Amino acid sequence: NAIEYVVGTGTGVAGDTKSINTTYKNSTYYLEDQTKYMYTQKGSTIDTYNFNNGTSSQYYMTDTDNVWNTTTQRAGVDAHYYAGKVYDYYKNTLNRNSFDGNGAKIISGVHYSTNYNNAFWNGSQMTYGDGDGVQFRALSGSYDVVAHELTHAVTERTANLTYSYQSGALNESWSDAMASVMDSGDWLIGEDVYTPGTAGDALRSMSNPALYGQPAHMNQYVNTSSDNGGVHTNSGIPNKAFYNFATAIGSRDVAGKIWYKAISTYMTSSTNFSGARSATLQATTALYGSGSSYYTALQNAWSAVGVN
Ligand SMILES: O=C(NO)[C@]12CC[C@H](CC1)C2
Numbered sequence: 001n002a003i004e005y006v007v008g009t010g011t012g013v014a015g016d017t018k019s020i021n022t023t024y025k026n027s028t029y030y031l032e033d034q035t036k037y038m039y040t041q042k043g044s045t046i047d048t049y050n051f052n053n054g055t056s057s058q059y060y061m062t063d064t065d066n067v068w069n070t071t072t073q074r075a076g077v078d079a080h081y082y083a084g085k086v087y088d089y090y091k092n093t094l095n096r097n098s099f100d101g102n103g104a105k106i107i108s109g110v111h112y113s114t115n116y117n118n119a120f121w122n123g124s125q126m127t128y129g130d131g132d133g134v135q136f137r138a139l140s141g142s143y144d145v146v147a148h149e150l151t152h153a154v155t156e157r158t159a160n161l162t163y164s165y166q167s168g169a170l171n172e173s174w175s176d177a178m179a180s181v182m183d184s185g186d187w188l189i190g191e192d193v194y195t196p197g198t199a200g201d202a203l204r205s206m207s208n209p210a211l212y213g214q215p216a217h218m219n220q221y222v223n224t225s226s227d228n229g230g231v232h233t234n235s236g237i238p239n240k241a242f243y244n245f246a247t248a249i250g251s252r253d254v255a256g257k258i259w260y261k262a263i264s265t266y267m268t269s270s271t272n273f274s275g276a277r278s279a280t281l282q283a284t285t286a287l288y289g290s291g292s293s294y295y296t297a298l299q300n301a302w303s304a305v306g307v308n
């Protein structure tokens with residue numbers, strides 16, 4: 001019997017209903033999205049699996065009627081759905097075909113370990129914990145988290161910013177910046193999955209990094225060896241620069257295009273904050289010509305956070 005590309009109905013982590021692209025074969029539905037096939041020519045582009053609260057093996061996520069509404073399916077539904085949205089953004093807006101630019105399969109695994117308060121890109125796939133229900137709920141339940149993780153993959157395949165000290169903080173910041181372009185309703189990161197018992201808070205704020213203990217200016221740079229040299233702390237400084245720029249020019253999309261051009265053309269593994277300023281200015285000229293009003297706005301955005 002043939003393989004069919006079909007559309008199912010899923011319930012997400014927040015209990016919301018959404019359509020998901022699934023595959024019907026051997027009388028079973030699979031969380032495999034074949035709709036991008038025309039761009040990748042590589043079968044399903046987005047495959048979502050279940051670690052079943054283990055850490056080594058992941059299993060197919062299947063369903064009998066293509067209505068994915070059980071509690072254990074929610075994390076998979078969102079990992080699958082949001083990965084598709086991130087694929088679409090990179091392909092349709094930035095003309096990048098998956099994280100490698102060549103249609104690579106996007107693999108996600110949910111229910112990783114037990115009470116696992118994190119999510120990560122391991123060089124080959126995305127992996128999401130369920131959270132402990134206090135600090136986090138299932139981390140794939142947040143568009144900006146999924147976009148953040150997949151952007152780590154894009155960064156790894158482009159500038160490959162070394163994940164420590166200033167280049168590492170840039171690595172983190174580029175993931176937050178691209179996530180804020182895709183999940184564009186606010187300037188927060190992780191708000192949909194962070195502390196489910198507390199409304200209105202988040203893991204990070206790009207408009208006001210200090211809200212969650214991050215510096216927003218070079219003169220507050222934290223010199224530390226923990227967290228690979230404070231990559232999740234000092235990212236507040238380039239995050240604020242991105243916020244300054246996007247709001248000054250009134251377009252997250254233009255800012256995102258410039259940030260993507262910078263990471264994919266001008267930045268390298270050892271780029272530091274000052275180098276990121278130059279790379280984004282070069283990207284602005286490349287995309288919008290010299291003398292563009294974006295150029296001066298960007299100079300001001302970086303100067304305002306003390307990066308020259
Ligand atoms: O910033 C991050 N990783 O580098 C986080 C940490 C918690 C959310 C999932 C992954 C964001």
Ligand SMILES: [Zn+2]
Nearest residue numbers: 148152172175
């Ligand atoms: Zn990260």
